[in-house]
Amino acid sequence: MLKLGVPSKGRLMEKTFDWFGARGVGLRKSGSDREYAGAVDGIDGVELVLLSAGEIPRELAAGNIHLGVTGSDLVREKLANWDAQVAELAPMGFGGADLIIAVPQAWVDVSTLDDLDAVAAAFRRNHGFRLRIATKYHRLVREFLREQGVADYQLVDSQGATEGTVKNETAEAIADITSTGETLRANGLKILDDGLIHASQATLFRGRRRDWTDEQRAKLKALQMVLGI
């Protein structure tokens, strides 16, 4: 049996069902709408597991599911050395969102990471602490800023309403997911020209664990044939 993990609610679930449906594999919730059980039509030996998109990376890495649909950002954020633990089978063309760095529009002197870095140095001098960047994507943001050579900042955790942290003076800048930028603008923020950390989309992943049975490997091949990926 090959276990396929799919987000358990919302547009991400519907779009995933549509994507598989268009390729001849029917996914549906079984039982009542509130129940997190699923059924698969069109191919044998594949079991649908509905769970939170944020848990799918961890479950893939642990081997509790074999395939999973989740955002490419979540896999990179939640798994160290992600590409040693999971592999991308197919980008799915929806759920697109960019992880970006944004600063107040009032910072007319800042449009690049180079500016942000210079401002961070001055901010630390003036205020006695490191410039705060609010985010829930700690790993991705830290790796990006390290690669880009930005110093004198600190990450502060924000699990929601991140765009409001600057106005509330709990952060000076943010790193968050955006698709249209509308919420950012409404909160007086702008995206840095070179502040794109990762362009995310819903992606079908497989786990890389070695303990797959031959039957599971054959089943994956069969599924890939049906899906045409």
Next chain:
Amino acid sequence: MPTSADTLTEARRLRDLFAAKGAEVVKADVLQPAGTLLDLYGEDIRARAYLTSDPLRGEMVLRPDFTVPVVQMHMETHADPARYTYAGKVFRKQETDETRANEYVQVGYEVFDGQNPAGADAEVFAAIAEGLADLPVRAATGDIGVLMAAVRGLRTTEARKAALLRHIWRPGRFRALMKRFGSGQVTPARAALLAADDPFTDAGADIGLRSRGEVEARIDALRADAAAAPIAAEEIALIDAILGLRETAPNVLSALRDIAVDMPAIGDAVSGMDARLDALTAQGVDVSTLEFEGSYGRTSLEYYDGFVFGFYATDRPDHPPVATGGRYDALTAHLGQGRAVPAVGGVIRPDLALGIRAC
């Protein structure tokens, strides 16, 4: 992973060796207050150190190295000169390579000596080398102080020098800054901002802690920078020449003397290197084969600001160094609230040393 009895025996042997050189044996708490380290290293240490919280003491960290607690301890006694040795575990997360240990023993030798820096550098290097005697290792050395002196000697604004010095340890950003300061160009958007009568025409509401005044101050600084002459191509070439040096120490010294003709600002640092080579020779180190790299030590945690060295297994260049060390004068100034004590130290990893002895 439990430390093997062999590693503990080797650690004790090394610590005794250093103690026999007059070093006081010191200990440090495994749990350290995180504030100092986070302030010092920022997010880099957050990625590498095990942070935990204590209901009364706030954020704590599992000791990622001994240097900071030893410096803090020394700053309270301020004997000069002073020598310390220690043996104990340090803890570092490994984010990408799970085959690397996340807790391991370090044995260190630290010298605080304001009188004779060249002699102290040589003493620490020789002590570490003695601890590794007979092992198949090669030493790599460098001197961050030469690069810093070269930056300070550039004929450009203090603001640019400060920006470059801040990024000595981030080679990519350093290079980007050199390129920009050497180009004399600003982007069209930036030029428009600097030329604007009111740069805040399209600005949104003032939100956040960074004030309008701070933005204005930066615009003034950007205007001043745009008005400053670009750093001369010849000077950039000299910095590149220093960074590109990779030869035996005597050959590098000779090359640096040539560079110092065009860049007298590095003269003192070069004399310091000369004195260090003499001191190393006096300690019995064969400097004629000692490797020196102009950019060595730039990617380590940013506290080394002078002599830097590392010892590597000869046939395993991909492995982490068996021993590392260097001078960290600025760190003592930072931790001593301005009261600096010239200091240099090195650490050996006994587990790695035993690993190559077995081969």
